[in-house]
Amino acid sequence: MPDSPLSASPYEVLGVASDADDATLRLAYRRALRSAHPDTGGDVVRFHAVQLAWELVGTPDARALFDRGARGGAPAPSREAWAPAAPKPRRDSRPLARTYGHPGGLSRERYLGLIREWAGRGVTVADPYDPALVRSAPRDIRHVLADALAEEASARALSTLGIAYTVWHDVATDAAGHGLPPKLDHLVLGPTGLFAIQSEDWGGPVAMKRGELVGAALDGERPMRALAARAKAIGRAAKVKPTALVIVVPDEHAEESLELGGTNRGAVVALVRRSRLSSAVREGLPGSAHLGGTEVMEVRSRLQVVVRFA
Template identity: 80%
Template structure:
């Protein structure tokens, strides 16, 4: 199970409610194990997940520890991974890309607001990143924290592009629509083009079909359509055009490192694993226009004049 706020709990993997008695838990475990067993046509990954879930809640002691938020030695690690990271001294002396804005800041602020609202007025939330609290929250609240984490990971990857690139994070835009965050996650400018990027963790596998991201976990969402609208709002104000629209997801949610589709308003659409992002931007996408040095400087000046942050 991935260390994500959207990861299924061991109860969900086994297929039983968290308040099930020991007999019901054991019966559900055996049923899930049979269904997932590779010898009966099941999925090896699902089989391993069921076994690991049982290790977390299969004994009264392990279950009690998990229910307290300290199960299987993972809760402390989850809390550390989910909370804002403390600044660290750099060991690498290579120049980083020029970066502006606060990656993941909007999503974290919205998460903190909604988690406290969900807990209830007058109730003190000592630790909003406590794994037991996070796991019990509604999916839309956990999704905000998951998005903040992948946005921060994307920012770390983009910083390695080097001084030839400029990166803006959490750009304000009014083109998101009433149900979507009013911002563009990342905008990257360099010799390989102008990339509008959305970082996402939907908690499951997705793929690219022509010019849209699809998957069971998406519901009625149209991520590329929304990304194109956000990018257009900014690029129109700056009188520039993005050369690529990219959606970044955790590695385990995409079967291939990079999927390239068609174009939207002249911008090439791509779905990419987080670990492949920096190299994909540095190399440029197939069919995507590269920019000359003078052109990069002009586009940067135009963007700097109009960019606002969420």
Template identity: 65%
Template sequence: MHDSPISATPYEVLGVGATAGEDELRRAYRRMLRETHPDTGGDPARFHAVQVAWERIGTPSARAAYDRGGTASSGGGPGAQPWAAPPARPPRQDSRPTARSYGHPGGWSRERYLVLMREWAGRGVSIGDPYDASLVRSAPRDLRRLLANALSEEATARSLASLGIGFTVWHDVATEAAGHGAPPKLDHIVLGPTGLFAVQSEDWGGVVRTRRGELVGEVLAGEKPVHELSMRARAISRAARVKFTGLLLVVPDDAALDSPEVLGRSRGAVTALVQQSRLPGVMRDGLPGAARIGGTELFEVRTRLQAAVTFV
């Protein structure tokens, strides 16, 4: 259970309401331990989630901190903003050159979140802090999903920046190839010596698995992420006259059981599911079977993308 706007709350994991008393909470915890323990045939992932949930709300002090919007370890209190927008220019930790970057990662998702949050709250209702933890947790899943994706896109952008000057990255690239209800964009395009990658950053608030080259899982609600990514990449390929060598779906570390997991090929590009922390290594090493780009070709692909890319 990772800390995300769309993750199940500790109360939901334990199967109780947010107003449950201490005795009810303790009984629920013990019941869920029995039901999920691997030794009795339970799911190890659910068993771990139950333990994490208890750490967050199992004591009066931890529960009070969580209910205020923080955690006991982080010293959360009134006004805590675990999902607030990052500073426009995060402070640099070293002087090494970063990857060249264009666009605003997470910008479209955050903007949509803010607009729809105000619509959901209602006309004339004043929202002091749209990132207040209690407000976010009470919002509909679609709203929380937008914020979760914005955070995921921002995390990916930070990882990609660490690749160095040999890589070029475009964020929030406009495309008309999105499916019904999907964002009209490709989250990231990455060009470097190991290839040209179309990258989508996703957070569904739970574990996803793979089957026959596509992602599956209860949290997906019928979505087909690999197909959607392929369609977006195809639209960019046509507009810029370039050929992607890799298509990556990046998810939080505990949302994937293995990483990188190669899913197959789509129009010649190797598709893979990648955990967030493994992304820089995948970019530097490349994907098995994916073509590399170098020399004059690298310069030509960058020039074509610079001329064709537009942003949402």
């Protein structure tokens, strides 16, 4: 079970409430194991998830540890894993990409507002990143926090691109008028092109189909279409054209490290695993136009004039 706010708890995997008694928990485990067993037509991934869930809450001692915020005696997703990370001193002197904006800032602001609203008026939320509080929140609130973490992880990867690249985070866009989030997560410019990038965590696998993402976790979303609208709004304002539209997801949510989906208004469309992001940008996407030095400087100048931060 990955340490994501959207990861199902052992109780959710077994289909019981977190305060279920031991007999109910045991019965739910047996039923879940039987229905998920590969020999009876079940799914091997779910079968392993059920087994892991039982390891975490199947005995009184293990359950007590989990309910206190520990998993099987090992550290659980701690508040430090989900709270804003403190800046770390650099250990090398390699030049980093030039970066602007606050990655994940708007998503964290939204999360803090939503979690306090959900807790209720007059209720003091001492620690909005307490794992027990996060696990108990509705999925849409946990999704906002998961997206903030995804944006921050991508920003760390993009910072390693080198001085030839410029990165803008949380870029405001008027595409919000169509019911879309009011920003583009990352805009990256360098010799391998102009990349419009969204960092996402839907809590489940997604795949590319006819230029759009599909998957049960999307719940009807059309994320590539939304990304194209955001990129178009920024490109129109700066009179530039993105060369690539990229959606980044946790490694375990994509079957391939890089999956292409054709083009959208001349921009190559791709689904990329998080661990592959920096190399995909540095190498350039297959079929995506590269930019000459003079062209990079001209595009950067135009973007610097129009870029606003959400």
